[in-house]
Amino acid sequence: MKLTRRQALSFSTGAIAFTIAGMRIGPAFANAEDTSAAVQAFSGGAEPQSGMMTLKAPEIAENGNTVPVSVTVESPMTADDYVESVAIYAEGNPNPEVVVFNFTPMSGEASATTRMRLAKTQNVVAVAKTSTGKVYIDKREVKVTIGGCGG
């Protein structure tokens, strides 16, 4: 039978990145320290708090090439107190910075959705920065799996 290398290496699309990543040389993958450094740079060194922001992501990615994630931050979104920006990081991707969303009081709410590629099972981290200098964080592990054997 003829199968492409991509097909041969995986039981499902989600596993393509997973399998190839494990085999070939480079790109170097990020890790928790790289992400932590990126978060520090984004937050300006303020200690991130948990609880005010919710990061949503699937427990297991259906397709590692396009994983839906969304963030919502509780905030009055007034001129005095609003969420300025939210950054999303993927700890295990070649480059941990995925996206930065910027908001203004006119946004009405600090909420955003996007899709991202995940090379392998890893933590996705979201960090929010408010106009009052507060920093919030939330984290989800997303599994990228071969699958294919469910009964």
Added chain:
Amino acid sequence: MFSRRDFLQWSAVVAATTGYAGGLTRVAAQQRLTQDDLLKFDAKGKVTLLHFTDVHAQLKPLYFRPPSENFGVGAFEGMPPHLVGEAFLKHFNIPAGSPLAYVHTMVDYVNLARTYGKLGGLDRTATLVKAIRAERGDDSVLFLDGGDTWQGSYTSLKTNGQDMVDCMKLLKPDAMVGHWEFTLGQDRVLELIDDMGYPFLASNIFDTEWDEPVFEHTAFYEKGGHKVAVIGQAMPYTPIANPRWMFPEWSFGIRPDVLQANVDAARAEGAEIVVLLSHNGFDVDQKLPTVVSGIDVILTGHTHDAVPEAIKIGKTLVLSSGSHGKYLGRVDLEVKNGEVVDYNSTLIPVFSDVITPDPEMAAKIDEVRAPYEAECNRVLAKTEGLLYRRGNFNGTWDDLICQGMIEERDAELSFSPGFRWGTTLLPGQNITVDDLYTQTSMSYPSVYRLEFSGAQIKDILEDVCDNLFNKDPFFQQGGDMVRVGGMGYTCAPKENIGNRITNMTMLKTGEPIDPARNYVVAGWASVNEGVEGPAIYDLMENYITRLGVVNMPKNDAVKVVGM
């Protein structure tokens, strides 16, 4: 938690009067067990839920051997459904040799199978459903189909699920959910839903483009003077466990936040009882009440676990009603001031020789099978030993399939998926086309032949093993471990991913698997699009026809440690 009482009186009575059933003649055993005994139930309140799940298109009575291993990890170790054999009997106080010992365990399986006969058959289930509706009144009973209904037989494959829809329609289910249904493809699923005339529910399926619900999530009923809401939940990992390209516009997932919103909405609509008709799997549904509140009853399927009564987690009852038509699950609820105050539950074993077939359903089964009956009954070979599938690591049917793929595709190793569907044959039985298709009937049957490196094989095994033994049930996809032909290994279920699989060894040579060397592997049920190769049912028909007589030796190629 579990009451260790005799929950079914007739179970103890039969065993007490007959002693160990192994020496009992079939006629004597059946004379002591009656349809009325099976229907005996301490009814409560005015609402009855009947749960029928994972029949896998088995219209006729069958043998189905319960597993020898069904390991649980983390919070679920050593508790139902992760108890098998003697431990199960002891936990539920079921006498050895009794009818319940036969339906729930593999202890003395062949003897008891010969004594008590086949289980299931949709015409027998129809008799039970009709009897309970007559006893309780139509306006008190909800009959709910937990899914995995349209796949798993020769006739379901040839009719694309039409045979099952035509038969199930006669039972007038109040709602249905799905999993293997989706492997008929998006268009066919919608066509059959249109045809069947009752709600197909899914709280957790959203379209990939707009992220909007694809199906209705909740249906409301007036039963016994109470408003009942039924919310549906499809198998959350269908696009991972099965080919996503067959339903590319649908995204699944557990989505507990969506479920909580739907439960709250149902309560706001005035529902006094909220039922989740679920294809999540038993462990997922044992965790679910700890993160979603307000569900009174979860009727769970997918993992084919059969626990003789509902278990209570917080305020939520969870009933897992087995598979293959072996059982009909029943939960009665008494409601006062908008709250469930009392309940009773059971799994009714469908003893096919004891229950009178419903004539209407029997005629319909004959009708849908008629064009295929001769082919279905065609004998391919005979088995000298027991052929069964269930077990965490292997079963003799899969041993045979793994061996067949190696020989027919000239491979060094073979992979067979850890499906939990498929029936059992007793020693001495013929293997018919029907029997072969109970193991292989599905819509992506191509047997590939590929080279994998030893390192890749280890990665695949680790990945699948983590889907089975992840300590967090929300990461468990259901199913059993991928079956491997030609290779042995050691598995430590309690370890983490990457550390569970060791000592991978070529059985033929006794040499360790070399991570750097490539091995020729044959396997089936790949979830990739465009896989080429013969269909597994054709390959196996050739193979077992050539063998003539099948006799699978005991397989101890997988060593389990740390359990």
